[in-house]
Amino acid sequence: MSHHAPLGIAVIGTGKMGADHVRRVRDLISGARIAAVVDIDEARAAHLADGIDGCTAYTEPAAAMDDPAVDALIIASPGPAHEATLLDALARDLPVLCEKPLTPDAESALRVLEAEQRLGHRRIQVGFMRRFDPEHARLKRVLAGGELGRTLLLHCRHRNVSVHDYFTDEMLITDSVVHEMDSARWLLEQEITAVTVLKPARSSLSPRVLSDPQLVLFETAGGALVDVEIFAASGFGYQVQAEAVCERGTARIGEGGGVGGVLTSAAGRWGGEIDQDYVTRFEEAYDREVRHWADATRRGETTGPTAWDGYAAAAVCEAGVRAQATGQRTEVTMIERPAFYA
Ligand SMILES: NC(=O)C1=CN([C@@H]2O[C@H](COP(=O)(O)OP(=O)(O)OC[C@H]3O[C@@H](n4cnc5c(N)ncnc54)[C@H](O)[C@@H]3O)[C@@H](O)[C@H]2O)C=CC1
Numbered sequence: 001m002s003h004h005a006p007l008g009i010a011v012i013g014t015g016k017m018g019a020d021h022v023r024r025v026r027d028l029i030s031g032a033r034i035a036a037v038v039d040i041d042e043a044r045a046a047h048l049a050d051g052i053d054g055c056t057a058y059t060e061p062a063a064a065m066d067d068p069a070v071d072a073l074i075i076a077s078p079g080p081a082h083e084a085t086l087l088d089a090l091a092r093d094l095p096v097l098c099e100k101p102l103t104p105d106a107e108s109a110l111r112v113l114e115a116e117q118r119l120g121h122r123r124i125q126v127g128f129m130r131r132f133d134p135e136h137a138r139l140k141r142v143l144a145g146g147e148l149g150r151t152l153l154l155h156c157r158h159r160n161v162s163v164h165d166y167f168t169d170e171m172l173i174t175d176s177v178v179h180e181m182d183s184a185r186w187l188l189e190q191e192i193t194a195v196t197v198l199k200p201a202r203s204s205l206s207p208r209v210l211s212d213p214q215l216v217l218f219e220t221a222g223g224a225l226v227d228v229e230i231f232a233a234s235g236f237g238y239q240v241q242a243e244a245v246c247e248r249g250t251a252r253i254g255e256g257g258g259v260g261g262v263l264t265s266a267a268g269r270w271g272g273e274i275d276q277d278y279v280t281r282f283e284e285a286y287d288r289e290v291r292h293w294a295d296a297t298r299r300g301e302t303t304g305p306t307a308w309d310g311y312a313a314a315a316v317c318e319a320g321v322r323a324q325a326t327g328q329r330t331e332v333t334m335i336e337r338p339a340f341y342a
C-alpha cells in the first residue's frame with residue numbers, strides 16, 4: 001500500500017492518550033487525517049468527532065475497521081482491551097500503532113504474535129515511545145558507543161503525580177514498569193531473565209488499593225541488574241530517570257525535571273519546574289513516534305518496536321506480577337525469538 005491520499009486513521013479509545021493522539025494527528029502529522037474515533041463511551045467519541053471534518057464516531061472497534069475511509073489504527077484503549085482489537089485488525093490486514101502494553105500478559109501477547117506471523121508481514125508497532133525520546137536515544141548511543149564499557153547496573157526512577165482511579169497494584173507492573181522492561185531490553189540489548197519486587201512502607205498519601213511505591217529488580221541475560229523505583233502517586237511531579245553504571249563511567253538522563261530543564265536563580269532560591277505529566281515530558285517522543293509510524297505506513301511498511309518487543313515485555317510483566325504477589329524472585333519464561341522478528 002502506498003498512499004497519496006491522506007492516511008485515514010481511526011483512534012480506538014478516546015480517553016487521555018487517545019484524545020491526545022487525535023489532536024496530534026490533526027495538528028501535526030502531514031499526510032494523515034482522523035477518519036474515525038471509537039469509544040465504548042458513546043458520548044465521549046461523539047464529542048471528539050464533532051470537531052473534526054469527515055470523522056465518524058463508533059462504539060465498536062470492528063465497525064470503524066470496516067469503514068472504507070479507515071486505512072490504519074491507533075489503539076489507545078486500556079491494555080486488557082488490546083488483544084481483541086489487534087486480532088480484528090490483523091484479520092483485516094490493517095496497520096496499527098498500539099499503545100503499550102501490547103497486552104498485559106504473555107499468553108495473550110503470544111496469540112497476537114502468532115496472528116501477525118500467520119499474516120506473514122509486520123503490521124504492529126507498539127507504543128514504547130521512550131525509544132523516540134531524544135534523551136533516551138542519546139543514552140542508547142552512549143552505551144552502544146562502547147566507550148564506557150559494559151553496563152553493569154541500570155538505576156531507574158519512574159514517578160507519576162497520580163494515576164487513574166482504576167489503577168491496581170498489578171498495573172504498577174503491567175502499565176507503568178512495562179516501560180522500563182522495554183527501555184532496559186532496548187538500552188542493554190539483552191533479555192530480562194528474572195524479576196523480584198520489594199515493597200517498602202506504603203505512602204499514606206497513595207490510593208488505598210496501592211502498595212505504593214515499589215522497588216522492582218530485573219536480572220538480565222548478560223548479568224546486568226536493573227532496579228526500578230515505581231512511585232505511582234508521588235504527588236509532586238512526573239519524573240523518569242535512568243543512570244547506567246558501566247565499567248568505565250556512568251551515564252544518566254532525566255535529571256532536568258522536564259519542561260526544557262530550565263534552572264532559575266531568583267529571590268534567594270534556585271531550582272526549576274518539574275513536569276506534571278507524561279503528556280508534556282514525552283511530547284516530543286509521542287510526536288516522533290506517531291510521525292514515524294504514519295510515514296512508514298504510507299510507504300507500506302511497519303517499523304519501530306515490534307509485537308516481539310510487546311510479547312517480551314508481557315512475559316516479564318507476567319513474572320513481575322507473580323513476583324509482586326509472592327515476594328519471591330521469579331524467572332521469566334518466554335519462547336525463542338521467531339526468525340520472523342530477527
Ligand atoms: N505511552 C505512554 O506514555 C502512555 C500510554 N498509555 C496507554 O494508553 C492506553 C489508554 O490509556 P489512557 O488514555 O490513560 O486511558 P483512559 O482510561 O483515559 O482512556 C481509555 C478509553 O478507552 C475507552 N475504552 C475502554 N475499552 C474500550 C474498548 N474495548 N474499545 C474502545 N474504547 C474503549 C474508555 O471508555 C476510555 O475512554 C493504555 O494502553 C495505556 O497503557 C497511557 C498513558 C501514557
Ligand SMILES: O=C1[C@@H](O)[C@H](O)[C@@H](O)[C@H](O)[C@H]1O
Pocket residue numbers: 160163175176177179278
Ligand atoms: O504509559 C504511561 C501510563 O500508562 C502509566 O500509567 C504511567 O506510569 C507512565 O508513566 C506513562 O508513561
